[in-house]
Amino acid sequence: MPRSKDQQKTKAIFDATLSIILREGFSGLRMSEVARKAGLATGTVYIYFENKTELINQLYLVIKRRSTTRIFDESIVGQPFLVSLEKIWHNYLEYNLLKPEEGAFVEQYYRSPFLRKEVIEETDRLLLPIFDLLERGKKERLVSSAPTELLVSQLIGSINELVKWHLNGRIQLDKTMKDQAFQMAWNSIKR
Amino acid sequence: MPRSKDQQKTKAIFDATLSIILREGFSGLRMSEVARKAGLATGTVYIYFENKTELINQLYLVIKRRSTTRIFDESIVGQPFLVSLEKIWHNYLEYNLLKPEEGAFVEQYYRSPFLRKEVIEETDRLLLPIFDLLERGKKERLVSSAPTELLVSQLIGSINELVKWHLNGRIQLDKTMKDQAFQMAWNSIKR
Amino acid sequence: MPRSKDQQKTKAIFDATLSIILREGFSGLRMSEVARKAGLATGTVYIYFENKTELINQLYLVIKRRSTTRIFDESIVGQPFLVSLEKIWHNYLEYNLLKPEEGAFVEQYYRSPFLRKEVIEETDRLLLPIFDLLERGKKERLVSSAPTELLVSQLIGSINELVKWHLNGRIQLDKTMKDQAFQMAWNSIKR
């Protein structure tokens, strides 16, 4: 049995799901529509995913793993603290700009009846590298001694909002703007 | 004369709606459940709101108007810039801590199929006072010359995330933590 | 208690009912709409009529009685047969052209779940004068010896259809056309 075929269909289903959620939101997500957009029959989706909840949770996991991998890549290893931080900060921003559908999905997942705690616990752990990095920054006396959770939340929160305002059209994010935003972020956490 | 339309019932419906959305999310919002929780018959809800969309949009408007009024109150008038800023910052934080159900509602409204553009346009205008305040801060050479939209988005984004982490239990928001958070916010925008 | 007030309201309710049925059909008939159009509160309609069924049946009776009175008036008494027949034929036609809403109502009443057999039995008896007239025509050797029911049905059926086609716009009913139609009717039953 061609495992490759499976992979393709799984991807088609994920892509279809994301594009529907970006356009119509979670409540516009119908399994038949996912199938149609993925070029499959409705029943086929149920061969790949036990049910809608499973599909959504799997997709959440995939997105979180993929995005973290891309964002942290090798940015951290063996680089000066601030270089790493800036790289990660930009990676995070760019990733969210590039994949607005994933952002929309993740945000809605949190408030959805599909959310599964174990999944959240697993994906929370994906943030460890940024916690580690900031701890290092503290040790190097570069970063404020405020609790790391606070530092991380503020970094993330401000980027998330930035992306929203950009997608809204309230902010036009060019190079300068991004640099200013990073400067603000850095100012907020630096010692 | 029959009983006349009742302000209290409107409130009961709004409260029921919010509490359901906090617990179950937008997709768990059933009109029959709203009615039950509000102590009314299903049909009665339709006397007060033409349909589900209308109920949700009206509620959004009410929440936004009420919250902005509370947050901005007289904090701005005739006070030194930084005093105003800190007051508003704390008002915003406290309001969101006090009414997590409203935050949950507002966040989901944005991605919902119920969203109506005119409503967003109206509520966006409610943010004008904070824009004005920051412009004043710029004129007084206290605040960075970065675009005001950027400054506002960063202030808001970081508070929103802070509240989320608090409600998640990832952050324990005591007085010290709040002060540190404000200090970070101020550091990010000050000149 | 002023009985006149009652009469007026009853009439207002009947008129409202008819005008709604003409525009929207039986299935568009809502008690609240009847009340609104009659300038009354919903509950008031229930003071005058026990329920919807009662309202409709009363209205049917009133219409049938009124129309028969108008159609037969004194046309029959002491006039030559053909003069009576033509008068009645024209009365019937004109009445239906004048009150299309009553025609629409009566037709739909027959197929409705509101129909009550006793009412039909009573109103059927209203047709007796035309039966009598045709019997007289037979005795005077002016009219075909076919069963009177057949004769009556054919006279009525052709007028009803004529009115429908006129209201549809498929036929433009002017004086000539009406005379031609009567001539056809007469030709169909004359000996």
Added chain:
Amino acid sequence: MPRSKDQQKTKAIFDATLSIILREGFSGLRMSEVARKAGLATGTVYIYFENKTELINQLYLVIKRRSTTRIFDESIVGQPFLVSLEKIWHNYLEYNLLKPEEGAFVEQYYRSPFLRKEVIEETDRLLLPIFDLLERGKKERLVSSAPTELLVSQLIGSINELVKWHLNGRIQLDKTMKDQAFQMAWNSIKR
């Protein structure tokens, strides 16, 4: 391969619809009842018809097309005028006696909120053969010179009423009665 959409089911739905309307009238037509009577789940009806309106309009079209085909068949071609006319007249009568449910449906459709103008326009065109036939009768100097619309309406109206009176029990339609009725019809239009 799944079961594929089924002609038989369409028919079952149509039959169920007609039988309900005959017994209960248009206002007694509930989609769930249609499904039950057709031996299907409610949702299944919606696979075959987009909604109630669509079901009713499709049914109207099918009935009108089928009945006209049966009524006109080859009765008209290459036969003397009066032979054709009598055949069609009888066909029309017999069809309506045979399918009272279709008559009931058609009559109510006209007054219903489901009526769609294009459908009426299309089905009106189905009457063209009888118009043509009568024109031919006029050319052959057999038929009165009255407007063809008038002639057609009178023929149709009298048969419709005849059928109603028969179904009511007011007329017992045997062979003799039918012949008399045709004679009346012919007398009404002949030159």
Added chain:
DNA sequence: TATGAATGAGGGTTCATTCAT
């Protein structure tokens, strides 16, 4: 494995009728 018709519980909305004022 793939298909898509079939299922039926469930949700939004309507509207005849009631009843507190």
Added chain:
DNA sequence: GATGAATGAACCCTCATTCAT
């Protein structure tokens, strides 16, 4: 009597899931 807000059963339609092919 008059009012119109309140009630809740009932109806239309959707959509996650199943299953015959």
